[in-house]
Amino acid sequence: MSLDILNQEPFRFLLSVGVILFLVLNLAAVFTMAERKVSAYIQLRYGPNRVGPRGLLQPAADVFKLFTKENLSPGRADIWIFLAAPIAMFIPAALVWLVVPFAPNAVVADLNVAIVFFIAVTSIGALGLIMAGYGSRSSFSLLGALRGAAQMISYEVPLILSLLGVIMLSGSLSLVDVVEAQSGGFWHWYFLPQLPMFVVFYISGLAEARRVPFDLPEGESEIVGGFMVEYSGMTWGLIQAAEFASMGLISAITVTLFLGGWQPPFEFLDLGNFNWIWFGLKTALLVFTFQWIRWSVPRLRMDQLMDLGWKVLVPVCLVWLFVTAGLMLLLPSVF
Amino acid sequence: MLSEERRTENLTLSGRVSGRLANPDVRDEFGLETLDMSMGPQHPAMHGLLRLILELDGETVVRCDPVMGYLHRSKEKISENRMYPAVIPITDRIDYMNNIAMEYGYVLAVEKLLDAEIPPRADAIRALMNEFGRIMSHIPSIGFLLLELGAFTPILYAFRERERIQSLFEAVTGARMMFHYIRIGGVKADLPEDIPEKMWEYIEGLEQRLQPDFVDLIEGNEIFIARTRGIGKLTQEKAVEMGLTGPPLRCTGVEFDVRKHYPYGWYKNLDFEVITDTEGDVEASYRVRLGEVKQSIRMIKQILENLPEGEVMADLGRRIRPAEGDGIGRVESARGEYAVHVVSDGSDTPYRVHYRTPCTVNMQLLQEIVPGHYLPDIMPIMGLIDPVSGAWDK
Numbered sequence: 191m192s193l194d195i196l197n198q199e200p201f202r203f204l205l206s207v208g209v210i211l212f213l214v215l216n217l218a219a220v221f222t223m224a225e226r227k228v229s230a231y232i233q234l235r236y237g238p239n240r241v242g243p244r245g246l247l248q249p250a251a252d253v254f255k256l257f258t259k260e261n262l263s264p265g266r267a268d269i270w271i272f273l274a275a276p277i278a279m280f281i282p283a284a285l286v287w288l289v290v291p292f293a294p295n296a297v298v299a300d301l302n303v304a305i306v307f308f309i310a311v312t313s314i315g316a317l318g319l320i321m322a323g324y325g326s327r328s329s330f331s332l333l334g335a336l337r338g339a340a341q342m343i344s345y346e347v348p349l350i351l352s353l354l355g356v357i358m359l360s361g362s363l364s365l366v367d368v369v370e371a372q373s374g375g376f377w378h379w380y381f382l383p384q385l386p387m388f389v390v391f392y393i394s395g396l397a398e399a400r401r402v403p404f405d406l407p408e409g410e411s412e413i414v415g416g417f418m419v420e421y422s423g424m425t426w427g428l429i430q431a432a433e434f435a436s437m438g439l440i441s442a443i444t445v446t447l448f449l450g451g452w453q454p455p456f457e458f459l460d461l462g463n464f465n466w467i468w469f470g471l472k473t474a475l476l477v478f479t480f481q482w483i484r485w486s487v488p489r490l491r492m493d494q495l496m497d498l499g500w501k502v503l504v505p506v507c508l509v510w511l512f513v514t515a516g517l518m519l520l521l522p523s524v525f
Numbered sequence: 526m527l528s529e530e531r532r533t534e535n536l537t538l539s540g541r542v543s544g545r546l547a548n549p550d551v552r553d554e555f556g557l558e559t560l561d562m563s564m565g566p567q568h569p570a571m572h573g574l575l576r577l578i579l580e581l582d583g584e585t586v587v588r589c590d591p592v593m594g595y596l597h598r599s600k601e602k603i604s605e606n607r608m609y610p611a612v613i614p615i616t617d618r619i620d621y622m623n624n625i626a627m628e629y630g631y632v633l634a635v636e637k638l639l640d641a642e643i644p645p646r647a648d649a650i651r652a653l654m655n656e657f658g659r660i661m662s663h664i665p666s667i668g669f670l671l672l673e674l675g676a677f678t679p680i681l682y683a684f685r686e687r688e689r690i691q692s693l694f695e696a697v698t699g700a701r702m703m704f705h706y707i708r709i710g711g712v713k714a715d716l717p718e719d720i721p722e723k724m725w726e727y728i729e730g731l732e733q734r735l736q737p738d739f740v741d742l743i744e745g746n747e748i749f750i751a752r753t754r755g756i757g758k759l760t761q762e763k764a765v766e767m768g769l770t771g772p773p774l775r776c777t778g779v780e781f782d783v784r785k786h787y788p789y790g791w792y793k794n795l796d797f798e799v800i801t802d803t804e805g806d807v808e809a810s811y812r813v814r815l816g817e818v819k820q821s822i823r824m825i826k827q828i829l830e831n832l833p834e835g836e837v838m839a840d841l842g843r844r845i846r847p848a849e850g851d852g853i854g855r856v857e858s859a860r861g862e863y864a865v866h867v868v869s870d871g872s873d874t875p876y877r878v879h880y881r882t883p884c885t886v887n888m889q890l891l892q893e894i895v896p897g898h899y900l901p902d903i904m905p906i907m908g909l910i911d912p913v914s915g916a917w918d919k
Contacts, residue, residue: 233681329562333584333900402675403748411570411673412901488748489675491901492584 206298214284217438218431219249221477228481259423264326267420271325276421276428279318282311283435290442291366293452293466304365305357308443309350312398315436316342319407322429323417334416337492338400338407344499345397345404351507352391355384355514356447365443369451379450383517386510388448390503395440397499400433402484406492441476445469449476559587566595570673570904573914577891581900589895589903591888596918604878609635609845610709612878616865617703619880620916622665625658626858628707631878633789633854634867635709638847643790645833647711652791653828654697654706655856656821657724660731661690662859663814663821667739670811670908674752682738689727696720709845711838721829728825739815753807757894757906760805767889771861772813773910777805783857795824807905846873860884860911880919884912 223238223246230237238245263272289304291297301307316339323335357363359380360371372379381388397404408416418429445451449472452465461467490498565576574595580588600619604612616627629651636643668683691701696717698706706713743749764777774781782799784792800816802809851868861883870876887910895903 229677233678234685235681329560332560333562333581337584405675406901409675409901411675411904414569485678486742487676487746488671488752489901490748491752491899493899494751 203298210287210298211284214287214435215431218427218434219253221434221438222252222430223249224477225481225484228478229485232482232485253427256424256427261423261425262420264328264420266327268325268327271321272420273325273425275318275322275325276425276432277318278321279315279432280428280435282314282318283432283439286311286439287435287442289365290439291369291446291451292469293463295463296466297366300364300366302362302364305353305363305368308365309346309353312436312439313342313346315398315432318432319417322421323407326417326420328420330413330415331417331419333413334407334409334419337409338417340492341397341400341404341406341495344496345394345503348390348499348503348507349394349398351504351511352384352387352394353447354507354511355387356380358511358514358518359383365446365451369446369453372450373453375457376450376455379448379453381448384448384510384514386506388444390507391444391448394499394503395444396480396483397495399437399440399480401437401480403487403490404495405489406495409489411489437480438473438477441473441480442469444476445472564903566592570907571914572669572907572912574918575912575914577903579900579903584899584901586895586898586900586903589891591891593885593888593917596914598915598919600880600919601878605875608873609847609875612875613708614703614705616880617705618915619882619919620858620860620863620884620913621702622913623658623662623859624702624704625654625707626856626863628704629655629790630854630856630858630863630865630880631867632707632709633856634852634865635845635847635854637852637854638850638867638869639709639841639845639852641710641839641841643839644711644836645791646715646835647837647839648791649828649832650712650716650837651707652795653724653825653832654694654704654712656824656828657690657693659821659859660818661687661694663818664739666814666859666908666911667743667811669911670753670807670905671743671749673904673908674749676746676749679739679743682742686731686734693720693724693727696723708838710841711836715837721832724825725829728822728829732822735815735818743811750808752901753811753905754804756807756898756902757890757909758804758806759890759894763893764805767893768886769861769890770883771857771859771887772810772817773887773890774861775800776802776809776813776909778803783855783862787855789854789856791828795827797824807909810909810911844873846871858883860913860916861887882916882919884910884917885919888912888917 226248227237227245229235238248241247241251263269286308288298289301289307291300319338319342320335323331323333323338326332356368360368362368362371368380400407406416408418410416413419418426421429452469454460454465454468459468560581562579562581563576564579565571566574568575571577576592576595578588578590578592579586598618600615604615607615612631613628616631617624619627664686665680665683668680671679694704694706695701697720698704698713700706759773759777761777761779764774765779770781778801780799780801783789784797785799797820800813800820802813847869849869849871851866853864853866855862855864857863862881863883864881866877866879866881867875868877890910891903891906895906898906
């Protein structure tokens with residue numbers, strides 16, 4: 191019997207959706223574990239090492255605890271908004287994974303406007319954040335939500351601007367086309383001609399995923415958890431899952447756009463259908479750098495965050511957009 | 526956000542009536558209200574139990590009223606009902622980050638009452654332990670400052686140092702935190718034989734680790750500089766006017782250190798500098814604390830090099846019963862000038878003990894300099910003052 195049947199329509203779709211859901215739901219667990227181990231090694235500790243071999247079952251124990259925990263909600267909370275917020279945060283973070291190309295032919299939906307889809311759907315995440323902060327009806331979470339709204343909306347601008355260079359070079363809005371345009375060794379990857387854009391995309395990606403130094407909506411030292419201060423149990427777990435999924439998502443999109451997606455660094459390392467290994471390795475490396483930054487630097491202040499976004503990142507993007515356009519006009523043979 | 530009765534409670538607690546709270550319907554020209562927020566007493570960045578009543582205009586603090594007293598344990602009253610030596614464990618629990626200085630101040634006051642002669646070895650050991658105590662308090666202070674800025678790692682590096690010093694203290698005093706080591710007339714016990722060598726080893730190691738772990742990692746960080754430079758800026762006049770002492774005073778450039786200007790115990794024989802800075806902001810206070818750690822290392826080396834021989838306890842008799850009168854002990858604790866005033870009525874319990882803790886006085890800073898800053902700037906300003914809950918409430 192042939193496995194070709196799996197590559198035909200309803201099966202292919204069901205299988206892909208299953209794999210994506212499995213992946214996204216497990217990302218949170220894997221990233222929690224990674225986060226705790228990385229932070230432990232940075233801070234001269236061991237990290238979790240009691241549950242299961244080398245502590246690997248710790249996330250399972252955590253999830254079990256979260257499921258058995260009572261879901262508390264503040265008495266004055268706007269209960270529907272309060273409960274809908276974690277879902278509104280989780281769904282967009284999981285949805286974008288549909289257009290991420292893992293390997294040749296391993297993409298659920300090869301949209302010809304995948305980049306626009308990514309931009310559009312990630313913006314919805316900010317809505318969930320505002321709902322969470324507003325629905326809790328506490329001044330701490332309200333401040334967190336206001337910060338989050340301001341931050342995510344203003345960092346959307348450099349995020350989108352830094353994509354444009356890649357779109358110009360590849361001439362396509364489809365992520366598969368973007369990856370295929372980067373074939374043939376790491377010197378063809380877009381992070382080299384688009385280095386400033388890569389840096390800007392990385393920084394605004396950090397801000398979109400609300401990671402340190404941009405975790406102002408959480409701001410655990412002043413507003414003690416910000417928009418999610420009132421959540422407990424699985425609603426809290428869902429917000430965490432959404433955060434980790436969006437962190438993985440930002441890494442995956444960065445890899446796809448700037449680091450050649452599934453393309454191996456050298457031609458002779460081509461693994462054919464197993465090229466998703468390259469994709470996974472690069473994504474894991476980026477996630478590691480996210481965690482490295484998280485445990486090394488302090489948090490920015492709101493006004494400094496805005497300054498960085500509007501006065502540094504946006505101008506850099508605009509300048510490099512024109513440089514890219516000029517180079518493409520002058521040297522059509524290279525680009 | 527606060528209901529009417531909470532408002533009244535706030536007014537009573539803060540002892541102040543501001544225009545905003547008295548008239549909750551004040552709005553600015555855009556029809557926008559300010560936001561009242563009660564931060565603490567259960568709040569991770571409040572150095573224990575402190576409540577701040579804040580009035581926020583967006584993220585800018587318009588008004589900041591600290592409410593103290595959530596950790597009040599009647600230290601002064603308890604001290605009146607205990608015999609003189611039995612007060613020492615009480616003083617341990619005032620500033621629990623720097624207990625040795627707390628013991629030292631009380632013991633100095635009682636010794637002044639008694640007019641006691643202290644053996645030189647005891648004096649030297651006291652100074653030695655006091656300087657270790659300062660390192661033990663300053664390095665976590667730096668860690669806490671970073672923790673409040675959002676960087677979690679430095680606090681663990683700082684606590685590694687604190688734990689190692691605590692192990693040394695455990696070998697000397699038998700306890701890791703509440704030492705009860707400095708006694709009236711000397712110290713509890715001589716240093717164990719191998720301890721001076723271990724202390725020397727530790728100090729050498731700390732000297733090497735200080736640069737990479739607490740300077741390069743912290744001062745080299747752009748975000749740290751951006752978050753601390755110019756924050757909590759304080760002028761010399763204002764600092765003196767408010768009666769600040771310790772690093773918050775010295776970071777404005779006022780050279781005042783009890784160890785230097787009113788030397789006590791072994792400090793007369795030590796060669797050290799008073800670290801000052803000119804800026805008077807959070808970054809300057811960080812630099813002052815780091816400089817003081819270096820000076821402490823220098824002093825510990827001097828003490829260990831010529832540690833006098835002899836007894837560690839003066840013979841004061843079993844029962845301590847000073848004549849009528851009063852005695853004041855002033856020491857430079859890690860947070861500023863700590864003074865104890867003991868009044869004796871001739872019995873074997875003090876008639877009155879007053880603890881002047883630097884934290885209580887330095888906390889005035891919050892009300893004065895926080896308004897006008899952004900909400901997240903409160904945390905580094907708390908790091909500048911570095912108060913300890915047990916010390917401001919007593």
